[in-house]
Amino acid sequence: MEQKYSEAGYGKYEVVFGDRPAVVVVDFQNAFTDPQYPTGQSELLHAAAKRTEHLLAEARALNIPVIYTVVGYREDPLDVGNWKTEISWIGIDSHAAQVSANLKPEPLDPVIIKKYPSAFFGTELVSMLTLRKIDTVILAGCTTSGCIRASIVDSFSYGFKTFVPSDCVGDQSIEQHEANLFDVKARYANVLTLNELISLMHQKSETTV
Amino acid sequence: MEQKYSEAGYGKYEVVFGDRPAVVVVDFQNAFTDPQYPTGQSELLHAAAKRTEHLLAEARALNIPVIYTVVGYREDPLDVGNWKTEISWIGIDSHAAQVSANLKPEPLDPVIIKKYPSAFFGTELVSMLTLRKIDTVILAGCTTSGCIRASIVDSFSYGFKTFVPSDCVGDQSIEQHEANLFDVKARYANVLTLNELISLMHQKSETTV
Amino acid sequence: MEQKYSEAGYGKYEVVFGDRPAVVVVDFQNAFTDPQYPTGQSELLHAAAKRTEHLLAEARALNIPVIYTVVGYREDPLDVGNWKTEISWIGIDSHAAQVSANLKPEPLDPVIIKKYPSAFFGTELVSMLTLRKIDTVILAGCTTSGCIRASIVDSFSYGFKTFVPSDCVGDQSIEQHEANLFDVKARYANVLTLNELISLMHQKSETTV
């Protein structure tokens, strides 16, 4: 299968890490990280949240901005739009809509409340990135086959160099996680391990000093 | 695997077909339908283009608007953005960027030239749909794991009821085609056969007469 | 001056009131309506807020949806972006960011928190309108020469028929209020009195019964 794609020209180019990265942490909120919730059961996702703690420690040490998103809904039935999944139970002010305690934002970090898959859709994320002169977006969070996939496509489309540490994004199943990373890697973003990414982040940091 | 998703609440709701549908035909252009091109080899994709001829005949008989997109690039190397796939060879005025002859737009049909995956991104598609008072978007085209997937996510996010006839969308491989339809069906859109869709289109048409 | 514009073709067409209107109330929040604040001193603006109470009563009687916006900022200095005006004092959870008591939203009405002039920019307003199948947007609020002007341009650009009751939008000065309504009337929206608008709302309502 991979051959078909490479013969058609997919995955031919690499994305080069830029000068000013930011980390966007998508939907690592209790609804997905806390096993008390129906969507909070996945070990793959828990492991990705755990790895993201390391990513954030590195980012903060290098003064790389961190922006969070969560999903949350008002009681208005129209607020959930046309979602086919049961999601309206994540109340906008509920525990389920809070960023997971281990990944807690610092006081000035933006936490964007969104309704739809992409971190960019119906939010001021692109303005936040422009104001910070960001050229490179690192995406962590969940789920790979939902909001991460959608956020990657928009990050790429807005012109950001997009990097996805595969062990910092998680899903309900490993099959859909991998199928989506395959698509993304062939078209939109560099997919690499957190260790490889940290190494890039440090190289860049040494260059700019 | 499906059980994990259904236990987490995915795929619980259906999308109800609305009152005013439009068909958006994404990237059924020679680059993907003509075997002379490296991206034009897929039989799955050719079959989807063939089925879309029937979809369009039905749409036109019922006065349902049809909007097309193609991708095409200028010689400016920045025009292709951060695409990792070899795509800059699809010149904006080339044969490869023309809608496939069998799916030819009628004189007043919009043909949107886009640069990025989603039919909505960086285009006036959402304005076109609002001006036509559309509430339901039917997506056909290619590729399921690329521009179709991205267009579905945006159609859903903009608040349109989104329908995907699975035999009118195609890809380089059946595996990625199916993996993407699985994700989409669980979250964003109704995925059905063309025959099932045509039946909905006619029911609606009878109701509104 | 008007002659120059009319000879050049401006203001030639009228916008026809559609079938499904919504009212968007832009930034009628304490910061602009309460005289305790530096931006809350304008009598023109107070009068517009008072007239908007009538507009809302009519809208609710006819089951026309009402959506509110407010501006409000976090303590992060980057949250205010490149605003040249002193606006960061409107804290996101402060009294200044609350909708004015006389125009109070009902429990299920959306209240969008925005950072920038347009009610559409960086918000999910366009999705809200699509989900409600809206074709006509009625704009009330403040200020005519700032957020109202920007919201009109986006409402028009997204393809909505746009109506502006001139006595339900206010500003710090009558000169800029009128200069902006002149521009808008020539290009983007029907500008009329609240009484004229109410009459259109009722005609439409009788037709659709």
Place this chain on the structure above:
Amino acid sequence: MEQKYSEAGYGKYEVVFGDRPAVVVVDFQNAFTDPQYPTGQSELLHAAAKRTEHLLAEARALNIPVIYTVVGYREDPLDVGNWKTEISWIGIDSHAAQVSANLKPEPLDPVIIKKYPSAFFGTELVSMLTLRKIDTVILAGCTTSGCIRASIVDSFSYGFKTFVPSDCVGDQSIEQHEANLFDVKARYANVLTLNELISLMHQKSETTV
């Protein structure tokens, strides 16, 4: 009148010229610069186009990217949307839709065809700017009270530092030109003369060498 605005906090801050500017030339096309057309009669606008030749010469000497927009419409009556002005006569492939000969784009310069007031709306302009790592947008073109105003608001909202040389933007009348620059200067952008702007462009260029 100005006092009312300054007491309310308008115009308090300046925008600082950034490190990577781009020039966006909005709608300096024959429809507005050639007196054979009904919208091409304004001397104020002609003078602005003439001054923009100098701006472009300076920009090219300093390797500052230049991006153009034009408006143009297909024969489809829905393509003009809800414009109240007579604009559908500007055919997408007509002489009226061509960039004025004196401001001619170089071969690799993007020329964006847009339908609506803002250079950003329904176009990939924001992606183009991100790909070029632009932090500062210089706007020239026409008309001040239409597409320039709308483009300024979006440039500001997307987070770009926005600069408007007042003698490089033109309109049908001096009154609306000035009324709009007053609004813009109070809120969104630095408004200055071309000479002042060129001086900033050179200072920046010397710093970065």
